[in-house]
Amino acid sequence: MGKSEKLPAIQFYTGDWMKDPAVRCVSLSARGLWIDMLCLMHESPRRGVLLLANGRVMSEQQVLRMCGADNKEGRAALRELEDAGAFSRDDDGAIFCRRMVRDEEVRQKRASGGHKGGNPALVKVGAKVNLPANLPGNLRENTDVEKVGAKVNQIATPSSSSSFSISKKSKNPPKSPQGESARRRSSPKFDPREIALPPPLDTAAFRSAWIDWCDDRQDRRKPITKRAATLQIAKLAEVGEQQAIAAIRTAIERGWQGLFPDSSTQKGAGKNGSGKRSGYVHDPKAPVKPL
Secondary structure (H helix, E strand, C coil), X not given: CCCCXXXXXXXXXXXXXXXXXXXXXXXXXXXXXXXXXXXXXXXXXXXXXXXCCCCCECCHHHHHHHCCCCCHHHHHHHHHHHHHCCCEECCCCXXXXXXXXXXXXXXXXXXXXXHCCCCHHHCCCCCCCCCHHHCCHHHCCCCXXXXXXXXXXXXXXXXXXXXXXXXXXXXXXXXXXXXXXXHHHHCCCCCHXXXXXXXXXXXXXXXXXXXXXXXXXXXXXXXXXXXXXXXHHHHHHHHCHHHHHHHHXXXXXXXXXXXXXXXXXXXXXXXXXXXXXXXXXXXXCCCECCC
């Protein structure tokens, strides 16, 4: 295999380093040797495996010499690391870091998938990414990727506690904006100024007064709903154009939130004649109901 891609930094998870039993159970000198070995693995032609520049397996003596520990203490530290299970050996006897090899495979697979359009937002529906056919030759065997033809979702960047896997179709895919809230957003907004007027009120004078009333309610941040507008127009139609206009003018002048056509000409309506409605207004002839 050719030389691995040059990376300026190594993925080093401090939490894993401080909690890994295989690292914490060895001596301080063994941990120092392991750090140097990890740096050599990072620069190796096959990242994570201790190989020479020509691709040959690095002997224990060569490892210790490159780490500046070619002595009795260094050999003892290497035995400590192997006995604790800090590293493994492949079929050729090469020392390798399981985590670094696994992370490098993940990185290469994702890089290959990215060249094929790995971002689901940028590819057509049903496009296949991270498939064995898209991977470099060395990664096509013993891959964890699902068989060719399967649809694969892009997965997140690995963290210190993650391992490589292909996520299945989400059990809870995002729902499309449907239902009552979506219909409410799509329906046209009601404007009480454009409500149809019955014949007794279908005049320019009343239309002007009605628009003033709608604007006043809007300015008070109490817009008129469709139902309220329908009921108010029906009530005003019963008293005729002139009294309806007078009721609107009185309500605007006194700051009322409702229209009271039967009391628009009475004085002192409300609490202490202040112009604020406090409930029903008594008429000697008939009770007046607010809208």
